[in-house]
Amino acid sequence: MEICITFGGKKHCFFLPLFQIPIHWGKPGPDPHNYPALFQDSMILAAVANVAKQITDENVRKSVEQGITAGFQAAQKHAGPDVTINAVARG
Structure with a gap:
């Protein structure tokens, strides 16, 4: 990611590294058949939700x-209705 800011008519760009742990689950299954990436997608959403708490600007964080x-x-x-996703962490 890059953020560019113009100071005194000159553009200054700053590189921000992205921290991402590669997630690869290989062949999913056997269930759920209708959504094989359920656990992967849920883990990514949960990680983003946890990191979003650190966003300092309230409007950006709420968005x-x-x-x-x-x-x-x-x-x-x-x-589907047979699966319950609870985004609240336990522990």
Whole structure:
């Protein structure tokens, strides 16, 4: 990611590294048949939700949290009524 800011008419760009652990589950299954990437998608959403708590600007944080909520809702809908996704961490 790169953020560019213009100071005194000159553009300065700053590189921000992305921290991402490669997630590869290989062949999913045997269940759920209708959503084989359920666990992978849920883990990514949960990780983003956890990191989003560190966003300092309240408006940006709330926007990201709304997107995460929409993502969990979409995953729940795709997974179907026999699956329950609880985004609240236990422990």
